[in-house]
Amino acid sequence: MVLRRDDWLDLARKVDWTPRYVDERELFPEEISGRPWLTHDAWRNWNEAYRTTYREYVANQRDKDAAVLGVRAALTKPRLFDDLDPGWVQLVKFHNGAVALAEYAGAVAELRMARFGRDSAWRTMASLGALDEIRHTQIPLLIGHDLLAHDGNFDWTHKAFHTNQWLILAARHLFDDMFLAADAIDLAIQLNFVFETGFTNLQFMAMAAMADRAHHHVFEKTVASIQTDEARHAQIGHPVLRTLLENGSRERAQYLIDKMWWRCWRLFLALSGTAMEYLAPLSARNRSFKEFMTEWVTEQFMKNLAEFDLEKPWFWDLFIEELDYAHHSLQLGLYTYRTTLWFDVAMPDRAERAWLNEKYPQWEETYGALWDQLELRWEADGEANTLAYGLPALCNLCQLPALFIRPGRNTACTIEMGGRRYLFCSEPCRWIFEQESSRFADHNSVVDRIVAGEAPGKLTELHRWMGLQAPVETGKDLRRGLDPWRLDPVPTA
Amino acid sequence: MRVYLFGFASDDFLGRVIVTPDQRTVAQLADQLVAWGQAPERGGPLTVRNEAGDILDPAATIRVAGLGNGDIFTVERR
Numbered sequence: 110m111v112l113r114r115d116d117w118l119d120l121a122r123k124v125d126w127t128p129r130y131v132d133e134r135e136l137f138p139e140e141i142s143g144r145p146w147l148t149h150d151a152w153r154n155w156n157e158a159y160r161t162t163y164r165e166y167v168a169n170q171r172d173k174d175a176a177v178l179g180v181r182a183a184l185t186k187p188r189l190f191d192d193l194d195p196g197w198v199q200l201v202k203f204h205n206g207a208v209a210l211a212e213y214a215g216a217v218a219e220l221r222m223a224r225f226g227r228d229s230a231w232r233t234m235a236s237l238g239a240l241d242e243i244r245h246t247q248i249p250l251l252i253g254h255d256l257l258a259h260d261g262n263f264d265w266t267h268k269a270f271h272t273n274q275w276l277i278l279a280a281r282h283l284f285d286d287m288f289l290a291a292d293a294i295d296l297a298i299q300l301n302f303v304f305e306t307g308f309t310n311l312q313f314m315a316m317a318a319m320a321d322r323a324h325h326h327v328f329e330k331t332v333a334s335i336q337t338d339e340a341r342h343a344q345i346g347h348p349v350l351r352t353l354l355e356n357g358s359r360e361r362a363q364y365l366i367d368k369m370w371w372r373c374w375r376l377f378l379a380l381s382g383t384a385m386e387y388l389a390p391l392s393a394r395n396r397s398f399k400e401f402m403t404e405w406v407t408e409q410f411m412k413n414l415a416e417f418d419l420e421k422p423w424f425w426d427l428f429i430e431e432l433d434y435a436h437h438s439l440q441l442g443l444y445t446y447r448t449t450l451w452f453d454v455a456m457p458d459r460a461e462r463a464w465l466n467e468k469y470p471q472w473e474e475t476y477g478a479l480w481d482q483l484e485l486r487w488e489a490d491g492e493a494n495t496l497a498y499g500l501p502a503l504c505n506l507c508q509l510p511a512l513f514i515r516p517g518r519n520t521a522c523t524i525e526m527g528g529r530r531y532l533f534c535s536e537p538c539r540w541i542f543e544q545e546s547s548r549f550a551d552h553n554s555v556v557d558r559i560v561a562g563e564a565p566g567k568l569t570e571l572h573r574w575m576g577l578q579a580p581v582e583t584g585k586d587l588r589r590g591l592d593p594w595r596l597d598p599v600p601t602a
Numbered sequence: 603m604r605v606y607l608f609g610f611a612s613d614d615f616l617g618r619v620i621v622t623p624d625q626r627t628v629a630q631l632a633d634q635l636v637a638w639g640q641a642p643e644r645g646g647p648l649t650v651r652n653e654a655g656d657i658l659d660p661a662a663t664i665r666v667a668g669l670g671n672g673d674i675f676t677v678e679r680r
Contacts, residue, residue, distance in 0.1 A: 438615040438616065441615045441616075442615065442616050476615075479615065482641065497618075497638070498638070499618045499619060499620070499638040500618065500619035501616050501617065501618060501619070502608040502609075502610075502616065502617030502618060502619055510616045510617070511608065511610075511616060511617035512615065512616045512617075513610070513614070513615050513616060513617075515615075516612065516613050516614060516615055517612045517613070519610045519612075519617075519676060521608065521610060521617055521674055522653065522674070523608075523653060523672060523673065523674055529672070530670075530671060530672030530673065531672070532608050532617075532672060532674070556619055560606050560619070560621070
């Protein structure tokens with residue numbers, strides 16, 4: 110007689126044993142299994158809410174891959190770019206470069222939990238999670254490869270994470286912290302509970318909704334399919350957090366959540382905020398970035414915190430204030446430093462400005478004059494007069510430009526440590542740095558490297574150092590294209 | 603001696619790096635930052651503050667004003 114699923118599943122999930130040749134601490138060292146170190150008794154009741162067998166996993170994944178590949182096959186390669194808005198193409202290029210190989214780092218993180226997670230059910234879930242993350246790398250690489258024939262910069266889908274491009278360094282700084290240099294417990298809280306439960310809805314489900322409206326159905330299927338995996342393995346976070354709270358580690362849990370919320374916010378305002386509101390065509394925008402953040406991210410996060418009786422992060426008021434401004438300030442940074450990017454950047458046109466002002470009633474008053482000025486400068490003196498040539502101040506934690514929340518509202522701050530003064534874009538970044546200064550203090554930002562002579566200060570050489578071949582690969586104004594001035598061999602004149 | 607500072611002009615949207623000899627005056631430093639920013643032609647008197655919010659003497663040198671490597675200063679138009 111064939112056993113029913115529920116009769117054997119626990120036997121397959123719960124395969125913990127008592128080690129005889131080494132003790133439990135040697136098998137699961139604190140350095141990599143995580144703090145607090147608890148005996149297995151404390152982890153014995155680790156349970157995921159929705160259980161999956163390996164057989165079910167394989168069948169589901171096969172169906173999901175078939176759905177994505179079916180859409181790809183239906184839209185034959187010569188028609189891949191048909192009907193795609195030029196801004197949307199740049200959005201996909203930006204997304205692919207920033208995300209594809211980050212998923213590969215996610216596979217390393219899941220594998221760490223698959224070995225050093227403290228209960229076998231956790232380790233089983235993480236094994237499936239590692240397979241998920243490999244899939245999340247491979248599909249964008251495949252789709253990016255399809256698009257290469259139409260736009261050579263889609264090689265940044267694979268190349269980006271192997272370069273010193275400044276935005277990618279910022280992303281790697283976060284992913285190294287969250288994925289690669291974290292123990293199993295920190296991974297479960299940071300990656301599964303905060304990043305996946307909190308933020309990936311935004312990048313994958315919100316983007317899928319926009320991709321549908323932008324008629325990019327391969328991308329829509331890809332990101333929606335990825336999010337179904339994320340939702341499954343994100344479950345790892347809850348039972349780990351519960352175990353920590355039951356064993357006197359509330360303060361540690363709160364710190365990990367606060368830290369990673371802020372760090373993820375920084376990345377997502379740069380990646381999703383700017384792309385959704387300056388690259389996605391108007392016809393694809395059904396909600397603003399702020400509305401997505403509020404409905405899809407913060408409301409869910411609040412429920413999660415309430416479930417565990419945890420506090421809102423101490424910087425919540427600043428985060429709420431930034432929702433109205435920070436990504437708009439960063440967009441001006443991306444635009445004026447566009448020659449250091451691998452995708453093109455848009456100056457909002459009249460209709461987009463009206464939309465932005467409808468969604469953000471202070472937008473025109475705050476940013477309108479700055480964009481007007483760039484427009485006038487272009488008309489008067491060409492592209493050269495719309496680019497920034499000085500170095501932006503970069504934060505020594507998030508590695509992003511030290512943006513104002515809005516013009517006149519500056520939150521930058523510094524700290525002196527070990528004979529060096531560090532710059533931060535905001536109090537939360539400085540606070541995280543102070544909590545784990547030995548982890549972050551030796552890292553040099555791109556600007557630190559230029560000032561120290563470790564990276565070139567001349568723009569043409571800096572392009573090469575960042576992996577950008579100028580002028581063909583470097584970002585342009587989305588609507589004006591490659592200005593003939595760029596062909597000048599010394600564009601820094 | 604050359605120093606690198608992080609300057610924030612009140613009508614700009616991000617901080618900018620200024621590398622300059624510390625013998626230059628605070629007023630020259632402010633002019634240099636504004637020239638790199640978004641509205642260099644706007645003109646008008648400038649107020650320079652350090653991170654603590656103290657107003658710096660525009661005639662003082664950068665060194666005498668107490669600014670050194672990695673310090674923040676802000677420039678406001680009056």
